[in-house]
Amino acid sequence: MDAVEKDVRLLVKKELRAANQNFPMFHSAHEGWAVIREEMSEAEVERYLLDRWIEERLWNEVKGDLQIPKEDLKEMRYHAVRMAAEAIQLAAMICKLERSQRRWPEKIREL
DSSP, X not given: OHXXXXXXXXXXXXXXXXXXXXXXXXXSHHHHHHHHHHHHHHHHHHHHHHHXXXXXXXXXXXXXXXXXXXXXXXXXXXXXXXXXHHXXXXXXXXXXXXXXXXXXXXXXXXX
């Protein structure tokens, strides 16, 4: 994990820059929460889809002592990469919320 963590942090920064170029900072904690929850939900969907492939398709092939089709491995890799991308987006949106709240009036930040 240490081999790629630095690269992941760079990708989070890259995603944050892109998001900030395309969308304004969050106007409230509620807005930030909603975006963060959406990214979390998207990551969970990819995790679920990958889990189904691993627990059903791959396990059945392993139990049957079958060769694992290249297409199945490609599909699992696709979902693993999508899950990682969603996790990077999630981390970027958490950073965006932290930066957004710095701009809110003091009264809002105290609540």
